[in-house]
Amino acid sequence: MSTKDWLSQLQTLDIGEIRLAEPLKNHTTFKIGGPAEVMILPKEPNQLCTIVSFAHKHRLPLRILGGGSNLLISDDGLSGIVLKLGGQMKTVVIDDERIMAESGVPLPFLATKAAEHGLSGLEFAAGIPGSLGGAVVMNAGAHGQQLSDSIETVTYCDVYGQKQTIAATEAAFCYRDSLFKHDQSLVILSVVLRLKKGNSAAIKEQMLQYKQSRQQKQPLNYPSAGSIFKNPPMQAAAALIEAVGAKGWQIGQAKVSELHSNFIVNLGNASADDVRLLMEKIKNQVHKQFQINLEPEVLFLEDDK
Numbered sequence: 001m002s003t004k005d006w007l008s009q010l011q012t013l014d015i016g017e018i019r020l021a022e023p024l025k026n027h028t029t030f031k032i033g034g035p036a037e038v039m040i041l042p043k044e045p046n047q048l049c050t051i052v053s054f055a056h057k058h059r060l061p062l063r064i065l066g067g068g069s070n071l072l073i074s075d076d077g078l079s080g081i082v083l084k085l086g087g088q089m090k091t092v093v094i095d096d097e098r099i100m101a102e103s104g105v106p107l108p109f110l111a112t113k114a115a116e117h118g119l120s121g122l123e124f125a126a127g128i129p130g131s132l133g134g135a136v137v138m139n140a141g142a143h144g145q146q147l148s149d150s151i152e153t154v155t156y157c158d159v160y161g162q163k164q165t166i167a168a169t170e171a172a173f174c175y176r177d178s179l180f181k182h183d184q185s186l187v188i189l190s191v192v193l194r195l196k197k198g199n200s201a202a203i204k205e206q207m208l209q210y211k212q213s214r215q216q217k218q219p220l221n222y223p224s225a226g227s228i229f230k231n232p233p234m235q236a237a238a239a240l241i242e243a244v245g246a247k248g249w250q251i252g253q254a255k256v257s258e259l260h261s262n263f264i265v266n267l268g269n270a271s272a273d274d275v276r277l278l279m280e281k282i283k284n285q286v287h288k289q290f291q292i293n294l295e296p297e298v299l300f301l302e303d304d305k
């Protein structure tokens with residue numbers, strides 16, 4: 001089926017806003033990424049499920065973007081459908097210690113909301129950009145806490161457009177990992193979190209401290225995707241990168257931050273290839289010197305070759 005054919009079918013459905021050849025660099029914190037052939041911004045879960053089942057039925061590539069804060073997207077862009085969440089689907093309902101939130105809610109906003117209600121457990125998320133959906137997929141975490149510590153259930157849409165709910169224990173959460181990271185056909189709609197009652201002022205103070213510490217230690221004035229490599233067991237990736245002398249290394253417009261060695265920053269016009277080559281160079285040097293394999297934390301999206 002040609003793009004023209006499936007697109008004209010798609011345009012007859014109630015699915016939200018459709019954009020053609022949308023530059024993906026405008027949707028990633030790295031400010032890198034070529035055009036999305038078709039980007040759709042659904043407004044509510046039923047529209048999202050319609051898109052997912054349509055893509056499956058017509059065997060179209062489907063990629064999901066939350067805040068785009070953990071992604072490196074090819075300069076050639078992505079064919080098929082890119083489903084953009086984060087602008088919409090932001091309902092939050094608080095009931096005693098439980099929060100039900102839709103996947104498009106920005107994680108820092110949710111953390112602030114929890115703090116205002118005197119609920120503890122999301123303090124770590126104060127400075128982590130992106131959406132709740134992306135944070136579930138990545139099992140985002142910091143300061144010894146991670147999102148899965150608070151998740152009760154996750155509701156997602158399967159490839160047939162059916163809503164399914166699973167308990168956190170079924171979602172294979174571990175360090176920056178989950179079932180959803182390995183099965184990208186499952187699109188997260190909403191999450192139920194269970195937090196603990198605490199003192200609102202103390203929670204807010206803790207969040208402020210975490211944010212201030214990030215401002216001091218991370219190169220937040222440049223586009224990036226946060227930590228580029230995962231920490232190997234019992235090691236800090238930043239320390240290994242610094243130890244091999246990679247701080248300040250630069251390829252094209254991609255540079256290893258002088259402030260935090262596990263950040264690669266975009267100096268202005270970096271390409272995805274600049275970043276990938278730099279990552280490869282760091283990985284090789286760390287392996288040569290320490291026999292440790294650094295694993296990327298950032299996810300690379302490109303068309304199948």
Ligand SMILES: Cc1cc2nc3c(=O)[nH]c(=O)nc-3n(C[C@H](O)[C@H](O)[C@H](O)COP(=O)(O)OP(=O)(O)OC[C@H]3O[C@@H](n4cnc5c(N)ncnc54)[C@H](O)[C@@H]3O)c2cc1C
Pocket residue numbers: 029063064065066067068069070071085103127128129130131132133134135136137138139140141142180181184186187188189218220224225226227299
């Ligand atoms: C300055 C900076 C600091 C950071 N600090 C941290 C940190 O301290 N700790 C940490 O863990 N991370 C950190 N990150 C990385 C990033 O913010 C997190 O991984 C974040 O949770 C990703 O959310 P997102 O919505 O941006 O996901 P995206 O980057 O958009 O997507 C990530 C993955 O999730 C998938 N996805 C997104 N939404 C959905 C959905 N609704 N359903 C199914 N799949 C979906 C995408 O397809 C992709 O596979 C940092 C990033 C930056 C730029």
